[in-house]
Each structure stands twice: as C-alpha cells, then as structure tokens.
Amino acid sequence: MIDFHTHVLPEIDDGSRSSEESYAILKQQKAAGTKTIVASSHFYPDKDLETFVQQRSEALSKIQEYGQELGIEIRTAAEVLLSVDTWKLEGLEQLAIEGTHYILLEMPYSHWSEWVYTSVAKIKESTGLIPIIAHVERYDTVMENPNCLQPFLDMGCIIQVNTVSLHKQSTRRKLTCKLVKHGFAHVLGSDVHRAKVFNSVAGGYETLEQQVGKEEVSKMQAIGESILADQMVSLPKPKPFKKILGRWY
Template identity: 30%
Template structure:
C-alpha cells in the first residue's frame, strides 16, 4: 500500500492547510500521485498546549474537513508530528499516536542531540511500547554528533522517515538514496503543508527512488509502512480495484 506517512493537510490546525478547500486540493493531489493512505500529522508542541487541548482542536478540524470530503482522495488516518520534549515518556501520549495504533511520529530537536534525548527515545520505545518514527531525519544530520547518535538510535526497534523533498533536489538526492540503501530510512512522507512551495510530492520522489534503486526497494518500503500500521491500514484502505502507480 502506498502510504504518505507525514502531512499537514488538516485545515486550520498548524502551519499547514489553511482551510478545507486547500486540504481537499492537497488530498486530491496526493491521490493523483498514487497515495492510497494519507496520514495526517499536525504539529504538536507540548510547551504550547496540553495533549487534550490539541486533541480537541484536531477533532474540530477533522469535523470541518469531513463535511467537504470528495471520493477521489486517499483513505485517511489521523496522528501528530510530536516535537520532542523532555520527560515525554512520563506522559500518556496515546492521543498523539496514529489512530488505532501505538505509532508515534516524533520530530527531534533541531540541534545536537545530547545523550538524554536518545535515552528518552529509548524509554518511549522500550518501556512505553510506542512504535517511534523519527520524522525527516535528513534535517538533523548536519548538527554535530547527530550522525553518531543516530547509530545508537538504530539499535532500538524504531523507524526512520525521510521527506520526499530530499529525493527531488540535486543537492540532497544522494543523501536520501544513501539513507534508503543503508536501510536507515524505511518510511516516506511528503510533509506537505500547502499547494504551493510545500505541495504534495510523494509521487515524483517515488519515481526517483524506483529509477535509481529499483521497484523492489519501493515495494519493500510500502510493505514495511503497511505492516507498521497493521490491521488499521487494511481496515481504512482495503485494496482498490484500479491500478495505482
């Protein structure tokens, strides 16, 4: 199943889609690019609000979107992109996980990670049983020491996501392909925010990956993402009859 694991297509919730019309445009574009299941992952910042208030705002946004939904869009699942915060493993993060799962998309700090960051991710994974997915890993590797911390993190049963954009720029493409080839990255997302400069772009990224690494690599990514979501993916997005790119 083709899954876009990371997007900001819920209306009026964060710096992503501004309204239901834009959300529908984004979802239609994703579907046209072959996306079968779109995970909606609005930003959550613990230092700005508590989890219940975020969940309430997200419910309202879903309600607005649901009134407008056409048929030619992917199946939808709601989650979050939760920015790392100290001692996050002490809170109940279930509401932040992708609905019906223990899958938690975590945005790591935009700085050199200290040991306590890696330790906290380990607690989330090993003690709390969350299936942690680290969002757009390529953005953090330029900070000193993070490549080494990533090696430590890879000892954990966690998953690592890259944004489609990394495969679409000449400057970053080789890094993206290297991360897939080494098995570091197994999850893809558009991180789409709008219909302009951060529009849905998973389709072209997938074409690049298929061309450079082969269709079997893409098939492996699709099956790992589907397995991570488990039965929920099959329930919301049963196989379609038409051929999907």
C-alpha cells in the same frame, strides 16, 4: 500509496490554512495515487494534550467528507516534538497514528545530546509505542554523521524521510538515497504544508527506484503497509556508513 507525514488538517498548525486548501491538497494526493495519508499536525511540549486532541478532531471533521469523496483514508496522528519529558505525557498514545502503536517524533534541530536517545528509549519502554523518527535528512546531526541514527535502529525505531528532499539534485537528495540504500530509512512522507508546494510520495518512490533500485522501494512499501496494519515490522539490517576523504559512503 501511503503518505506518512502531512499537515493537511486545516487551521491547526503551520500547515493548511483553510478547508479549501486541505481539499486542494487532497485532490493532489488523489491525482498522485495516494490511498492513505497520516494527518500529523505539530504537537509541541507546551501544548495541552487533551486540547490538541479536541482541536485535531474538529479540524478533521471539516475535511473528512472530502477524503471520503476522493477515496482517501485520513489517519489522525501528530508530529510530536521531542522533549526530555515527552515519555511522561499522560495519554501519549492518543498522538500515535490512528489504529496503531507507531508515533511520529520530531527531533531537536540543535546538536543531539544523550538525552535525545534516552527520551526516545523511555517512550518505547514506558508506553509500548514504536517511534518513527521524522524527516531525518533535515537534521544537522545526521548530515554531519548519519551513523548517529544507529542507536534508534538498535531500539527498533522506524526512520522517515521527506519526498521534497528527493525532488531535485542536491546534497540532501544524495544523503536521502544513501540512507535508504544503507537501510537507515524505511518510509516516505510528503510533509506537505501548503497546496502550492506538494511533492508526492509516488514521485519520491520513482526517484528512489532510479537511484537505489526497485527492490529497496518494495521493501519500504511493505514496511509502510505493516505499520498501518499495526504489525511488528521486520527491518532490513543496516549497513554502517564509512567516511572516506571527508564523505560518507
């Protein structure tokens, strides 16, 4: 089991506040059957990249032994908040998921203008990195029209959704399941920040299996394994959404 989005590294962003809390999160991951977690601490455009990489390394060193003790692989990465000039950052590849050419990008929460798609395209074209678009079900733009993700799919981007969105009956849970069913979502992440609020990837897959079927879950898990192996991913052909009586189907 792979968790593609976590804030487990201590004292580096708004996630874990201490090594002890990170250990508690890792134990929860172990109990849930997670084998690999992507430590995707926030990276913002106003941060110095090299300073961030150094801080990330120091944070990892505080909990690496816990991962080894529990048999959990920790892959360093970052959740990179997209800006117009993200593609120009020297050393951007250092923020990709360790050992791969895949990079987790957080979109703006305001309405997406054309620059969003242009910036993502430039990252892919100029660096060779493959964007993973983080927790898409959380953005207003996606909730208003999920077809706004189509340009990312056309570029070959990977789409990530959060397990917390599948935790209970809600509009967001319905949207997340529809995204998976339509081939608009490919990998799961817990986006865990604190030990007291943890929703496992295993629990997310269990919900998805009930809602969209075992075959879709198997596809997602295979895509996840390919990403960690730094392989090119064959994505399912997406099925565009249709709006009927004010609802997306």
